[in-house]
Amino acid sequence: MLSRTASSLYWLGRYVERTDFIARLVEATVRLDVLSPRPAGEAAWASALAVSETDSAFAKTGQSVTQNNVARFLTVDSSHSGSIVRSLDMARNNARAVRTALTKEAWTGINRAWLLFDNRSSPGGAMATLNLVEAVKAETRGFEGAVHRMLRNQATWFIRLGQAIERADNTARLLDVKYHILLPEGERVGGVVDRDQWTTILQTVSAVTAYRWLYSEGLKPANVIDLLIARPELPRSLAASVEEAVDILNLLAKRTGLHGEADRMARNRHMRLAKMASGAVISRGLHQYLQGFIAENDELHRAVGRQFKFT
Amino acid sequence: MGQAGSTVARPELAALGAWIDETPDAELRRRQQSAEATFRQLGITFAVYGDSDASERIIPFDIVPRVFLADEWARLSAGLVQRVEAINAFLVDIYGERKILDAGVLPPDLIFGNAQFRPEIAGIRPPHDIWAHICGIDLVRTGPDDFFVLEDNARTPSGVSYMLENREAMLRLCPELFRDFRVAAVDSYPDRLLETMKSVAPEGVAAPVCVVLTPGHYNSAYYEHSFLADSMGVELVEAADLVVDDDVVWMRTIAGRVKVDVIYRRIDDDYLDPLVFRPDSMLGVPGLIAAYAAGNVALINAPGNGIADDKAIYSYMPEIVRFYSGGEAKLPNVETWRCREPQALKYVLDNLKDVVVKLVDGSGGYGMLVGPTATKAEIETFRAALIAKPHRYIAQPTLALSTVPTLADAGLAPRHVDFRPFVLTGSKGVQVVPGGLTRVALKEGSLVVNSSQGGGTKDSFVLMDNGAARGQRQSQGQSQALRPELPLHHLPEEANGRPPPAGAE
Numbered sequence: 001m002l003s004r005t006a007s008s009l010y011w012l013g014r015y016v017e018r019t020d021f022i023a024r025l026v027e028a029t030v031r032l033d034v035l036s037p038r039p040a041g042e043a044a045w046a047s048a049l050a051v052s053e054t055d056s057a058f059a060k061t062g063q064s065v066t067q068n069n070v071a072r073f074l075t076v077d078s079s080h081s082g083s084i085v086r087s088l089d090m091a092r093n094n095a096r097a098v099r100t101a102l103t104k105e106a107w108t109g110i111n112r113a114w115l116l117f118d119n120r121s122s123p124g125g126a127m128a129t130l131n132l133v134e135a136v137k138a139e140t141r142g143f144e145g146a147v148h149r150m151l152r153n154q155a156t157w158f159i160r161l162g163q164a165i166e167r168a169d170n171t172a173r174l175l176d177v178k179y180h181i182l183l184p185e186g187e188r189v190g191g192v193v194d195r196d197q198w199t200t201i202l203q204t205v206s207a208v209t210a211y212r213w214l215y216s217e218g219l220k221p222a223n224v225i226d227l228l229i230a231r232p233e234l235p236r237s238l239a240a241s242v243e244e245a246v247d248i249l250n251l252l253a254k255r256t257g258l259h260g261e262a263d264r265m266a267r268n269r270h271m272r273l274a275k276m277a278s279g280a281v282i283s284r285g286l287h288q289y290l291q292g293f294i295a296e297n298d299e300l301h302r303a304v305g306r307q308f309k310f311t
Numbered sequence: 312m313g314q315a316g317s318t319v320a321r322p323e324l325a326a327l328g329a330w331i332d333e334t335p336d337a338e339l340r341r342r343q344q345s346a347e348a349t350f351r352q353l354g355i356t357f358a359v360y361g362d363s364d365a366s367e368r369i370i371p372f373d374i375v376p377r378v379f380l381a382d383e384w385a386r387l388s389a390g391l392v393q394r395v396e397a398i399n400a401f402l403v404d405i406y407g408e409r410k411i412l413d414a415g416v417l418p419p420d421l422i423f424g425n426a427q428f429r430p431e432i433a434g435i436r437p438p439h440d441i442w443a444h445i446c447g448i449d450l451v452r453t454g455p456d457d458f459f460v461l462e463d464n465a466r467t468p469s470g471v472s473y474m475l476e477n478r479e480a481m482l483r484l485c486p487e488l489f490r491d492f493r494v495a496a497v498d499s500y501p502d503r504l505l506e507t508m509k510s511v512a513p514e515g516v517a518a519p520v521c522v523v524l525t526p527g528h529y530n531s532a533y534y535e536h537s538f539l540a541d542s543m544g545v546e547l548v549e550a551a552d553l554v555v556d557d558d559v560v561w562m563r564t565i566a567g568r569v570k571v572d573v574i575y576r577r578i579d580d581d582y583l584d585p586l587v588f589r590p591d592s593m594l595g596v597p598g599l600i601a602a603y604a605a606g607n608v609a610l611i612n613a614p615g616n617g618i619a620d621d622k623a624i625y626s627y628m629p630e631i632v633r634f635y636s637g638g639e640a641k642l643p644n645v646e647t648w649r650c651r652e653p654q655a656l657k658y659v660l661d662n663l664k665d666v667v668v669k670l671v672d673g674s675g676g677y678g679m680l681v682g683p684t685a686t687k688a689e690i691e692t693f694r695a696a697l698i699a700k701p702h703r704y705i706a707q708p709t710l711a712l713s714t715v716p717t718l719a720d721a722g723l724a725p726r727h728v729d730f731r732p733f734v735l736t737g738s739k740g741v742q743v744v745p746g747g748l749t750r751v752a753l754k755e756g757s758l759v760v761n762s763s764q765g766g767g768t769k770d771s772f773v774l775m776d777n778g779a780a781r782g783q784r785q786s787q788g789q790s791q792a793l794r795p796e797l798p799l800h801h802l803p804e805e806a807n808g809r810p811p812p813a814g815a816e
Contacts, residue, residue, distance in 0.1 A: 002552050006565045096354070096528040099537035100547045108352045115351065154565070256566055308565045 001154050005101050007310035008094040009155055013162025015091035016110065020140040021170040021204075022052055022084050023133040026074050028203040030133075032196055033067055034126045044200070045070040051177045054082035067126065075123040075132060084136060085117045101155040109143030154255060161248045161304065168241035169297050174204055175228055176290040198224050205236040225286065226278040238293060239273045245300065246270045252308075262303040269296060321455075323777060324378055326491050331375065336722050343374040343718060346480040355476055355534050370473065371767035376481060376488065377715045377728060377749040378772045384495075387450070387458060387732070388743040390642030393632060395446050395734045395741055398465055398619045400635035402442035406433045406615060416630050425624075426672065427617030429580060431587050435604045438511045439738040442613040445504070445575075446734045447471075447748075451645070452713040459645045459710070461729060463620040463628070466612060467577050470748040470768075471733050472535035475500060475542075477770040478746065493775040495745035501542035503735055503742060508543075508573045510737035511609045519572035522546045522562065524553070526578050526594045536577050550578075555598030558605040574599075575611045583614060622671040622705050623649070645710065651702040659706040660697060663690050666706045667758075668697065681758060683709050712758060715769070717751055727752045729760050730771065745773040 029048040033041060042065045049055040049070060057080040063069040077083045081090075092114045095107055113136055123129040144163075150156045178201050198219050202208045207227060214231065215223045232239045246266045253259035281289045304310075331339075350356075350369045379387070404411050405422060412419050422428050447468025449461045478497050482489060505521065512519035525536035527549050540547035552562050553571065561568040576583060582592040587600040602608045618624065624631075626647040632640040648655035648666075659666060663682055670678035680693040697704055714725035732747035749769040750760035760766040 001565050002546055002548060003563045003565050004549065004552050005546075093528065096533070096537075099354075099528075099534075100541040104353065107354065111352055111354050258566060309563065309567075 001101075003309040005098050006154065006158050006308050007305070008098040009101060009158035010162040010304065010308075010310070012091055012094040012098070012110075013159035013164075014166040015087050015094065015162075016140055016143055016159075017163040017166035017170065019084055019087040019091060019113070020137060021166075022074055022082070022087060023136040023140070024204045024206070025051055025174075026071060026084075027130060027133045027137075028200045030067070030071065030126050030129055031203065032200045042066070047177055047197075048074065051174050052082045053173070054080060057082060071123050071129050075129065076117060076120050084133075085120075088114045088117065088136075098155075103146055103150050105146035106143055106150060109139050109146055113139035113143075154252060157248045157252050157255075158308075161245060161252070164241050164244040164248060165297060165301055165304070167236055168238055168245070169294060171205060171228055171236050171238055171241065172290045172293045172297070174201060175225065176287060176294075179225075179286055195219055201228070205234070207234055207236070210234055222279065222282060225282060229281065230273065230276065230278045239270075242266065242270050242273055249304075258307060260303075260307045262300060262307045265296075265300050265303050269300070323380055327376075327378060327488075330488060330491065331716060331723060336718070339374050339718050339723075342484040343372060346372050346374065346484055349480060350476065353476070353534075355472070370762045371753060372477060372480065373717050373726075373751055373753075373767050373769045374481075374484070375716050375718060375723070376770040376772045377730070378492070378774060380777045381774050382777055384745065384773045386456075387642070390458070390640070391448055391732060391734050391743050392741045393636055393638075393641050394448060394460065394463070394628070395443060395736060397628075397632040397635045397640075398443050398446065398463060399441060399736060401631050402465075402613070402616060402619050403440050404635075405618060406435070406442075411631070411634055414634065416634050417624075417627055421623055421627075422618065425618060425621060427621045429615040429618070432600065432604075432613075432615045437603075437613045438513055438606070438609050441511055441736055441738065443616055443619065444507055444511065444611045444613075444736050446736070447731045448642075448734060450642070450730045450732070451710055452728075452730070453711050454713075458642060460628070460642050461645055462622070463625065464731070465616040465620040466579070468731070468733070469532045469535055469577075470731055471500060472538040473768050474733070474744075474746050474748050474771070475538075477748075477768060481770045488772075492772060495773040495775050497744055497746035500733070500744050501539065503744065504539065504575075505543040505545070507735045507737035508575060508609075508611060510739055511611070512572045513606055513609060516572045520545075520570060521573040521575070522548045522571055524548055524550070524574050524576040524578055524596075526550075526582070530577075532577065539575070550594050550596045553596045553599070555596060555602050558598070558602045558607055560596070560599065560602050560608045571608060573609045573611065580614045580617060583610075622669055623651075623702075626705060645707045648706045650697055650704040650706060655706075656697065656701045659704075660694060663694060665709060667709055668693055668704055668706045671703055671705055679759075681709070684756075684758075709758070715749075715751070717753070717767075717769070719753070719755070724755065726755070727758050727760070728769070747771050 025048055029044050033044045045065050045067060046055070049058050049065070052074060054074065058065075058070065058073055061069075061073070063073070073080075073083065075084045078085050078089070080086065088110070092110050095102060095110045099107060116132065116135055116139070123132050147156055147159050178197060198221060199208065201224060202211055205228065210233070211219070211224065211227055214227060214233065217223070227234055227237065229238045231237050232243055234240055246263075249259070249263045249266050253263060347369055350372065356369050401411065405428075411417055412422065443465040445468060447464040447470060449464065450458050451461050452458050474497055488494075508521045509519050512521075521543070522545055523536055523540040523543075525533060525540075525547055527533070528537075530536070537547055546552075546562065548562055548571075554561050554563065554568070560571045560574070562571050578594050581589045582594040584597060584599040584601075585592045585595045586597050588595070599608070599610075600614065603610050603614070625644065626649050628644055629640045632638075648659050650656045650659055650668075659668065663680070664685070666682045668680040668682070680689060682690065685693075712727040712729070715728050716723045717726035719726070728749050728751045730747055730749050733744050735742050735744070749771045750762070751767050751769055752758055752760045752765070753767045754765055757765070762768075
């Protein structure tokens with residue numbers, strides 16, 4: 001496989017995952033803001049900007065933090081790299097560059113998602129926004145399904161490796177930001193706002209029901225953190241994402257004979273995560289842990305590029 | 312609805328007329344829209360240079376197929392084979408011994424003063440002496456037996472992906488047509504192309520590695536590049552993926568370098584190798600021509616082919632065909648005035664409002680005057696240009712191009728068409744794929760079929776027999792230049808109209 005192809009497939013995986021994540025983030029925030037009995041307002045949207053690391057880009061627009069402005073900014077605004085439309089642009093550009101490595105189904109999934117934004121300058125009101133992000137999610141799901149039905153070879157694995165590494169990064173950021181704003185001053189632990197915020201996190205990673213199955217008690221922050229960091233059953237947890245990266249690197253090594261520092265790094269992380277107790281992470285400082293995780297994830301990303309000669 | 316039947320002027324095609332009559336316009340339109348929606352989803356788009364609003368467009372698709380009868384096709388094929396053989400012989404000669412110049416058939420300055428002639432590659436002999444592996448010969452029709460060659464394309468002719476995708480769409484949307492007509496299949500094209508590529512690999516390479524070289528995904532024909540690479544199962548490479556080392560071409564893969572033997576390049580000569588041609592090319596591979604000259608890689612088509620399909624050379628094609636084949640051209644040229652010749656120039660200047668004037672090095676319908684539809688100002692602009700630089704122009708009569716029924720806004724209506732069949736030449740000979748790209752001028756009365764100027768495409772049926780409808784056909788009769796490997800009628804009944812997919816998907 002061409003190095004350029006491998007690199008494009010990997011980035012395709014990252015951008016599709018990022019697209020899906022922003023869509024989920026917008027969806028969860030609209031729900032929190034509009035659909036909950038007590039609208040969360042500005043704080044919810046400010047935190048959505050922080051999670052997607054677009055707060056400073058948004059500040060530059062000079063707009064006020066309202067649902068309309070932020071939802072538009074995160075979906076259809078192509079002036080910055082954190083929006084769905086830009087993420088899809090990047091995904092599609094990479095997909096186009098490697099058309100031959102994709103099946104028709106995988107490509108049309110991306111292209112259909114991209115066409116949703118053709119000539120669109122606003123996501124519309126709350127309902128229309130929910131419909132739009134739902135449509136995006138449906139296409140990225142379709143893409144994922146198509147990827148799983150592609151030949152089980154390098155092409156599939158590079159896409160999935162990109163997805164796994166991007167997913168780990170997204171979940172870590174989501175937890176990190178939300179944890180900071182969880183307890184606004186004067187707000188009681190377990191109060192309405194608190195609960196809403198935790199629910200938003202779970203919704204963003206599609207884990208509301210999973211939480212109920214895995215923890216037979218009400219919503220507890222420590223459990224949510226445990227679920228998102230340490231439970232390998234939850235596909236978007238740090239543990240599961242790291243494990244998937246290890247598995248895919250193994251498959252690639254077996255097929256291509258190429259293994260090296262990326263494999264070692266991924267295996268190391270996996271072992272450390274498996275041994276770790278989430279309670280200890282909280283007491284030692286969640287923020288530090290997550291920052292360390294994100295930096296390490298980036299290291300792995302670079303090691304993958306070196307190992308497979310991405311240029 | 313019914314009124315369109317009258318536009319089918321050929322009695323052999325009564326079944327097509329009946330199909331048009333039976334199928335309501337609204338239904339035809341629905342199918343057409345469905346085809347176009349699919350094309351958009353697949354990303355079968357092209358970019359229009361200088362049009363930022365519509366950076367990606369689909370070419371409009373017309374649902375009514377254009378039909379060739381088997382005997383028409385047999386005659387066309389014979390003419391195409393003859394012409395492409397002559398083009399190859401001409402290229403071998405002009406970059407070699409130049410017998411044709413010694414014989415005085417062409418004025419030498421037409422070659423040596425021509426930007427399309429590449430002295431850099433003179434003396435290089437490509438494997439099997441084949442230069443024009445893939446030709447697209449543009450044809451027009453003015454009467455039942457009157458086909459003319461409008462233009463030869465021996466560099467990197469595009470459009471074959473439309474031939475294949477249009478057929479896919481027709482099979483899906485109008486399966487009943489394939490029940491009524493025995494249409495020759497075109498889906499073996501990628502296999503034939505790969506065979507052709509492998510057949511011209513450098514000597515001694517047992518399992519040649521073939522690739523398609525694209526300028527990248529911003530190129531207007533990128534879809535076609537990826538489509539062809541995909542359906543042949545070969546890598547689609549960009550210049551940056553290739554490196555030439557000691558006159559050998561390698562591609563960079565995750566596991567290191569892999570040697571490349573045959574390159575179907577979709578990059579123009581000018582940009583192919585910055586060491587030999589344009590030094591500012593970012594799309595090219597430094598050293599590629601040296602590797603080619605050393606015989607370590609085959610380039611498809613060969614660099615330098617522009618001298619064979621240049622519009623100034625075109626007017627000499629009947630003489631060129633006669634010189635190399637010893638016989639008259641089976642496919643005539645459109646009458647052409649070479650404005651470099653004073654008498655011809657005078658005639659053209661006197662008749663500007665009746666003729667079509669073309670730049671010898673123009674393409675895509677640009678730099679062209681269509682006299683009958685031009686304004687006075689346009690005519691005067693061309694008059695001045697012709698007087699200033701007559702050698703840059705040729706002129707042709709305005710042809711009464713054939714029309715075929717086409718779905719227009721107000722229902723079915725006649726529209727002008729041209730046709731580009733594709734001809735492959737490998738070490739085992741020349742083959743004509745039974746089909747091609749029919750381009751249609753969608754504007755009423757228009758003669759310009761270029762996609763960049765409002766043209767569309769249609770599927771082109773080549774019938775395997777002359778009897779239009781199934782059941783009325785006669786015996787197989789004369790074999791065509793090319794028999795498809797898997798004719799539709801060999802498929803089980805329920806699978807009719809669904810030949811095996813071309814790709815691996």
